[in-house]
Amino acid sequence: MRADLMEILVCPTCKGGFTLGIEQTEVLDDGREEILAGTLDCNDCEYVFRIDDGIPNLLPPELNETLTATRGQAEELHP
């Protein structure tokens, strides 16, 4: 995820702004910095969203938990 995306991203739940927490970055061929791992901390509600492998997971936390559980059940039924 590029740092300049911070200008347009908002919390999916409360639409508040984020504070970016950077854990790992790399410089791309075009000189821009890519955030590989980190967090997006909502300034207005308690939610924290992960950035892993350069992709922010901005699913509302409850939906994220439901999806994770659904995937787990599907893998058990059809490994």
Add this chain to the structure above:
Amino acid sequence: MTASGDTEFNQPGAPPTEGDEPTWATPDYTMGFGEEMMETFRRNTAEASAAYLLPYLRPGLRVLDFGCGPGTISVGLARAVAPGELHGVDMEASQIDLARSVALAGGLDNATFHVADVTDMPFEDGYFDVAHCHSVLMHIPDTAAVLAEVNRVLKPGGIIGCREMICESCFTYPDYGVIGRAWEMFEDLVAADDGHPQMGKQLKRHLEDAGFTHVQTSATFDDYATPRDVAFISEVVDKWFLAPEVTEAAIKYGAATEALCNQIRAAYNRWRVDSSAWCGLAFGEAVAGKP
């Protein structure tokens, strides 16, 4: 804006004039993401699946592709608006991984993909000129919630373009008195997940209900008649539609019996070697403006 205050946008087939300011421009998904479904997605390019929308795009616009899947349509939209931005959103992380790979392979640096929910998107109000989706609204229970969220992230004067299936108008020939039942089974499965199998013909109503105006509609078929196409459809049916995950769900929901699934399998085995085999997938398309 016109003198009357109505949103103005070009008719399909008449690309916007250069130099204009850019003013417009699942837990419920039984179908899964097997290899055959992925081949279906790969066949979905912007030129093939968003032709009705391409005349509205021009360089510099910001486009949202909501429910972008593996990004095969997204990358074509990104090319059409470069150096403008394309943002793709899907709740499936595996699809977003694929979409990033597709964009990288295409050398596109103006396409960005996010894992997010289309009913709660992580974008500020009024950011996008154009919003697009393909075969997305048919799978989401609350159509009004999605369209309200798209409305929120579109600029005033922005446009939305949707292409959705009309399952009852799809055909497979010859039918052998059985294959029509497969289409009914598909409709029942979509409906059992609280989806909308006829969404393509309901687009005008939903868009108007959501406050969009100047709805321009069209209807087209995706056509599968060559030997390669017929082999592809047969594989989709065999490996995906009649896969255990789907047939078990269909039987559980009362949409099929094991005997019917066996009849459908036998009918498609005939169909795949029938020289007259032909399949058409029906879609409704609509473009509308945000006042």
